[in-house]
Amino acid sequence: AQSVTQLGSHVSVSEGALVLLRCNYSSSVPPYLFWYVQYPNQGLQLLLKYTTGATLVKGINGFEAEFKKSETSFHLTKPSAHMSDAAEYFCAVIFGNEKLTFGTGTRLTIIP
Amino acid sequence: GAGVSQSPRYKVAKRGQDVALRCDPISGHVSLFWYQQALGQGPEFLTYFQNEAQLDKSGLPSDRFFAERPEGSVSTLKIQRTQQEDSAVYLCASSLDRDQPQHFGDGTRLSIL
Numbered sequence: 001a002q003s004v005t006q007l008g009s010h011v012s013v014s015e016g017a018l019v020l021l022r023c024n025y026s027s028s029v030p031p032y033l034f035w036y037v038q039y040p041n042q043g044l045q046l047l048l049k050y051t052t053g054a055t056l057v058k059g060i061n062g063f064e065a066e067f068k069k070s071e072t073s074f075h076l077t078k079p080s081a082h083m084s085d086a087a088e089y090f091c092a093v094i095f096g097n098e099k100l101t102f103g104t105g106t107r108l109t110i111i112p
Numbered sequence: 113g114a115g116v117s118q119s120p121r122y123k124v125a126k127r128g129q130d131v132a133l134r135c136d137p138i139s140g141h142v143s144l145f146w147y148q149q150a151l152g153q154g155p156e157f158l159t160y161f162q163n164e165a166q167l168d169k170s171g172l173p174s175d176r177f178f179a180e181r182p183e184g185s186v187s188t189l190k191i192q193r194t195q196q197e198d199s200a201v202y203l204c205a206s207s208l209d210r211d212q213p214q215h216f217g218d219g220t221r222l223s224i225l
Contacts, residue, residue, distance in 0.1 A: 046213050075148075
């Protein structure tokens, strides 16, 4: 079955520290991969996407993610956390059709 | 406007009432999607339109849920005889085409009493 797994429903990091949010998927077809961020009472904003080409993808707000086919992973990173990064982050995948399948989300807290 | 617009932002209804949620996609976007987001969960797919054609409604949880996009632009999600389990945030997204990134509205938070 095709699925998206986000390890860690809550992640806390200190301001200035590395942010690492994990995403794994299971699929028999090459997927399209996305990371979205959601601030309270708002919709989802696209951070970055991977469709084809370079496996290291850079997005907005200093985030990047690397597609590793052998590990079926698409982890999100940022070298130095900022207070404004506190939000809910969702990994999402398109498995050969047009609809997004989302993970359950990771709430990122930044410790001053 | 420049983004996807949804109305109302908040809707409170009594169990058994019918509700209608509106989505105005980004101008020129061919594809339109509805998702349901329960509290503390990721969004789940409900239905998908390509222009006015509803190509996938596999995510609609019951026949009480109905969506339309008659002129290929504005879409309405209707829920009949609402139940408490329908309480959720309903998100609309649009994209230039099926494989392009989806842009989300701020959602409608539906509470069924």
